[in-house]
Amino acid sequence: MDITADRWKDYEILDAGNGMKLERWKDVILSRPDPQAIWKPVRPELWRRADARYSRSRSGGGSWSFYKTLPPKWTVQYDSLKFYVEPTGFKHTGLFPEQAANWDWMRAMISRRAAAGGSVKVLNLFGYTGGATAAVSEAGAEVCHVDASKGMVARARENAVLSGLSGNRIRYIVDDAFKFVARELRRGNTYDAVIMDPPSYG
Template sequence: MYVANDWQDYEIMDTGNGEKLERWGDVILRRPDPQIIWPIADEDHKWREVHGHYHRSSSGGGQWEMKKQIPDRWTISYDRLKFYIHPTNFKHTGLFPEQAANWRWMMDKIAGAGRPIQVLNLFAYTGGATVAAASAGASVVHVDAAKGMVQWAKENLALSGLADRPVRFITDDVFKFVQREQRRGNRYDAIIMDPPSYGRGPGGEMWKLETSLYPFVESCLSILSDKPLFFLINSYTTGISPTVLNNMLSMTVKKQYGGRISAGELGLPITRSGLHLPCGILGRWEE
């Protein structure tokens, strides 16, 4: 497991009964998590005295119950990176803290490359990986289909003092964008992707990770440079094993470029129990 264990502004304080108790800076939130199938050891005052509690609805979705006043958004830091946090209607806050394990890895890879690195971040959300890569000195192309998420990512970059870095923000369907980059002959030294389990393209095209991911990864080979640095796939799709990502990268990127692959779970430490909460999987190829 790749554990993001060097946070100062974020903490999973406790877990149980399908929920996690989290500290985001000075704000305490209680949110559901399907991986937490064990009971709460001691539902003490910390569980009750939260700023916000997200309740799932039996009919799908859910809503926040705000117990204390909090800002519409606030800032947390990871190393030299800064991010805006905002509780959304879909229980998310705009950041996945477990990804810090990937940010640290890619910052080290980029800083140690000894050459200019061009990064493509696909399904890029609010730009955690974009900010990390830019802070390490890479040029980045950030692509996401949601205009609001792209704007949030721009604000995160500026918040981190990196607004002058060579980052292009593009609101577009990632598949169409990759096809156009193929035709343009543009190439990247590193590709990051965090694809959804399900989705639809602008023309109604159906995306299902189990059937769509492999051909998409294969298509990305044609936009890799002659000497790529890394290729990273994240997945939150339940039922997909890290070995699947290992195999997929072996059959595509490693087959063409050699190098090595690592795969596993992403996790976060739980303060009270000393255990780790699994938070998704990753597959990494590196030169």
């Protein structure tokens, strides 16, 4: 089974090592912590090209050092999907590009069912900024997107508009995932598929 996310137009990992990774997000190069990168960098000369670097603090958290002025946010594209990204206070950019392999798999499954005349109703819990929501919506699914963060749900809406999906059947809910599921069970609502990618901290 091929799980390679090979349709990125605006993202690539340039190098990784010493607990860091160097990534290109369209025209911006970011250096961010990655505890899984336990080897030494392969191309150390590339790291001088970083436009910003996130450093962890010994007391917890961390901060960005910017080496040039960056836009508040900018867009990146995977296949026909478009997303806003920006350096956040927790080292993230608002998108996990490695999830694109999962988006491709889900789109293929939904497209296959749609081609056979079937409908698909998807519940996306911990939906974050809507990468999976946009992917399955584009494939033809009706989506219920749930996240506890009002800001993340707002960004998911923006990303759907960017990808030309504003007219699709996407329902956005700001709520605790467990409480929402409990209410859906009481209501007798069902879904054909459930996506769950909860944060590591809770």
